[in-house]
Amino acid sequence: MPYEGEFANYRPLRRLVESARVNKLLGSYKIRSTSEQLESLESLSPIKFQPGDWTPNYLIAIDGSHAEVDIKNGFPGAEASYVTVASVILDVAKIKQLDQQRPVNPKEFRTTEKAESIDCALPGCNIITEGETSAKASLRKSIFEVFSSVRMSFEGESLLDTYEALLKYKPTTERKQECPYEDCLREYKRGNGKYTCPCELSRSLYSTDALRIHERMNPAGTNGAIFAEIMQVWERVWVVHILRTLEAKNWLSSLRRLAIVLDGPLAVFGQPAWISQAICQELSRINTLAKKVTGGKDILLIGVEKTGTFVQHFEDIDRQEDGEYGSFPCQSVALLTDDYIKKNIIFSDSQRPYGDATYFGRKFFYKTKSGARLVATLPFLTDNYKDLKRAEPSQYPRLADAVGLLDQLISSRFPNALAPLVSANSEAAIPLSLGNKVLESLAKELITNEGT
Template structure:
């Protein structure tokens, strides 16, 4: 690797081109064609599914962002993080009405969008200790608990913490038991799981929180950035917020409105890292909620769509849409690619494992869709019953409301950005923290409000 500012010269390139050994090796290589791929790679066969004529009235798009800022430079340094999760409400029915009266007054169009900062918080990072706490880890644990405790969708409804604790009841038992967050705890092997804030049953009787089960604190780096932790916190908040919305609608007896409402989430329907267990709890809660939704809507399932912007699946979709000359257009427009476990492991996430892909982390399954305008979208639909999880096969019946979903993707594909979904473009513009100016402002705010 070169030093910073050091650029490669041409001498090494000249040696490689003139090397007889390189020429000989290249002469022994060949490009494997489709015929050679049989038995190893699989060919994805696009299927034609007629989009439905279902038209939503309202769409809720959820997106978040996080930014880490340095409060004290140098080694070991100190940092804090800001997390922002936005729920964008789009009046799709009004948008359709305006679309019939082009050109549209931008002010009228803007009124079809209402962004609500559902969650905004500042969290301590390395070497930042809140009042009354003994360490940065303890400070982060308390701060995360407070975030869940204070945020709610409805003033008279349950809190995000209540939603989380309903999911906590579904936490799967694993071989690796959770450890007490205090390293010197004398009963570490018998760590007590509780609700809300409670005390460890050891002689020290120190505070524990139900949110400790998310285990963010276990990955805290004492010196250096903790961006990975804050990313995990953000993704968890986004996904628990989806369940919070649905549970609040249940409590308020609003479930019949889901007949004409869709929820869109930035990224896959999954949770990764330390809190990955919560994806299995979300799946079980979605089963319960969907049974109620079907009764309230005359048989309609929840329409929850995850849309991915980047990653290996996005890259793979781009690859299979290109021919050998690199020209796009191989994958037919308005065609769907339904993915099996075998296809994923042989073509995208190479694995010989016996467990189904994403078994412990996903609460939905992916599909590829090429819109009528030619945009490529990688999306997910939730598991709403056990049959949907059988990834040895890929059938339309395993993707709840697939026809409605692709119809919605066709309606709202972005004309401003390639392979993008308009609701998430707008939601991201509301949630995103500018990388340059934003960080300077937030860093200044943190330094002003914090004392050494």
């Protein structure tokens, strides 16, 4: 890395261009030709699919955002992250009713949306909260406190209760976890709530330490990656929290007219990836109960991806030789097998199925009636759905209802976008230019007030 004000010269560039090792390496890279892309589409065999006409009364869309800001507290590189996870409840029935009475009063239309959010500031590098001795300990405590303080229903369980219900599914045969305190040589003992380490120092441990997010904390630099992990855990545990709250109130029958749309795939990546399998088991349990009171209907939970390799691949196979789009037929689905994914999207020779440790659902491509391309995921609700060696419509719960709903929800505001996720994103997104200045000022003011 250069010093401030130092500019690169051309000598390193010349060395790289002339390097035999570099030329050999770049020359060995495989490039997929246009004909190979067409072969991918042929092997995928899109199915012309008749969408269902089911429409929910309500839809819950969930999206999150995080932004890191520099904090001036006298320590170099001090950083905090603002994390928000927004849930937008759309009154779909009312939207349809208003849609037939155009033009619609904007004030009346705004009543069709209600938003709730989890909002917090988390400590990063060189941020020490009161009573703690390190940034890592401060982060662990903050994560636990947010889980403890959030709940959907005032008298219902907290998000921490939901998390600890998932924690019971965590396997005990995994790699041993060390105590979060570096000077403690004991193995981390999983527990509920806040408890103490059995060593002579008796320092605080938390049930949320089992997420292992703190293990990747960078003590001397930015920590955007772990804040992204925290956000994705909250988004996905919040889905389970909603369903468990409905169960506790005996409202599972409402799922016959409710859909949930989550930004991103039905998966959890990074250190807390184990929770994806726990979510899978809990969804299966709740779904079994729900089917008894919904006339046999499965939960409709859809993960939708905006970016990434699968989105790029779908775009590639839809592109014709002249550069225009249209190779993939409208109102068609492509159901992905493990073999297809590994040969065409995420190259791998692993014997384990793609996403085995991270996904609690399976992907499909759908091109809507209007021509929008959507990469979506439907949950594993039975073991049959997990067999990625084959891809059949029966392995995707409520596939007809899902694609019919996607057709209804497509937004004209952005390419390949869903209206509910646009709404959820508008509640969650932190504008990077203005947002950082506002949040930095807020942090400065709060820290100053704490010190007086």
